[in-house]
Amino acid sequence: MATDQDWENDFDDDVEEKDGTEMSFLDHLEELRWHIMRSIAAILVFTIAAWIFRNEIFGTIIMGPTKVDFATNLVLCHLADITGWSSLCMQKADFILQSREVSGQFMMALTQSIIVGLLFSFPYAFFELWRFIKPGLKNKELKAAKGAVFWVSTLFFMGVSFGYYVVAPMAINFLANFKLDATIQNQFDVNDYISLLSMLTLACGLTFQLPMVAFVLSQVGILTPSFMREYRKHAMIVILIVAAIITPSPDVISQLLVAFPLLGLYEISIWVSGRVLRKKMREEALESNS
Numbered sequence: 296m297a298t299d300q301d302w303e304n305d306f307d308d309d310v311e312e313k314d315g316t317e318m319s320f321l322d323h324l325e326e327l328r329w330h331i332m333r334s335i336a337a338i339l340v341f342t343i344a345a346w347i348f349r350n351e352i353f354g355t356i357i358m359g360p361t362k363v364d365f366a367t368n369l370v371l372c373h374l375a376d377i378t379g380w381s382s383l384c385m386q387k388a389d390f391i392l393q394s395r396e397v398s399g400q401f402m403m404a405l406t407q408s409i410i411v412g413l414l415f416s417f418p419y420a421f422f423e424l425w426r427f428i429k430p431g432l433k434n435k436e437l438k439a440a441k442g443a444v445f446w447v448s449t450l451f452f453m454g455v456s457f458g459y460y461v462v463a464p465m466a467i468n469f470l471a472n473f474k475l476d477a478t479i480q481n482q483f484d485v486n487d488y489i490s491l492l493s494m495l496t497l498a499c500g501l502t503f504q505l506p507m508v509a510f511v512l513s514q515v516g517i518l519t520p521s522f523m524r525e526y527r528k529h530a531m532i533v534i535l536i537v538a539a540i541i542t543p544s545p546d547v548i549s550q551l552l553v554a555f556p557l558l559g560l561y562e563i564s565i566w567v568s569g570r571v572l573r574k575k576m577r578e579e580a581l582e583s584n585s
Contacts, residue, residue, distance in 0.1 A: 454503025
């Protein structure tokens with residue numbers, strides 16, 4: 296697999312002016328237009344591929360979190376047998392999906408294809424954005440941002456996987472089995488179901504960018520590790536509240552399963568911020584000595 300550095304080396308000649316002159320505003324717009332067009336082309340390719348395999352994607356991936364044999368539920372049921380916490384093992388989601396509009400199923404297939412296209416084309420789209428920004432950075436900034444495409448993409452897919460395998464099954468299972476009365480049957484619109492699944496997974500994908508946000512803010516001097524340590528308790532409360540919101544189940548274990556990775560991200564962000572600060576201090580010391 297090509298690394299971020301390989302991609303950058305392959306395209307260095309494309310993003311720099313051959314004669315070394317500064318690009319005009321219109322030249323920048325033209326360059327940006329081509330980056331956007333290539334990103335859209337990548338999204339279209341993955342969207343078309345997702346449309347071709349739409350039935351397999353819906354039956355296996357979209358409906359996966361609702362099934363009792365879903366990978367997450369198998370692990371949770373095994374933990375329930377070991378710990379005796381029977382509530383960990385999720386029941387079969389008791390609901391029926393309906394399409395209430397004439398074009399409902401077509402729009403649902405189109406929507407899921409676009410979402411899949413956006414997900415899988417994210418690394419390349421971000422890489423195109425990075426190619427556009429890179430020529431305007433100084434050597435020191437380029438060195439600091441080395442590997443940005445790789446880490447942003449990796450954290451994004453880790454967050455999406457966490458949302459899909461952990462958050463989504465718990466939230467969907469609770470909401471689908473929650474009833475005010477046994478006579479009330481849950482019948483959900485298929486587009487609402489896909490919207491909920493997409494929101495949970497994409498929100499986690501963005502949340503997992505916290506270390507990169509800490510890195511950027513620390514580079515510009517806005518964020519410091521001491522500040523993050525000082526407000527660690529406040530952050531823990533916010534994370535627990537967020538975990539309670541995205542996992543509506545009253546089960547404390549489920550909320551902790553969501554909260555622990557978020558707390559881990561916060562601690563990693565403190566380490567990243569501290570590493571940036573130490574590096575800046577060493578560079579300042581070298582400059583003062585010279």
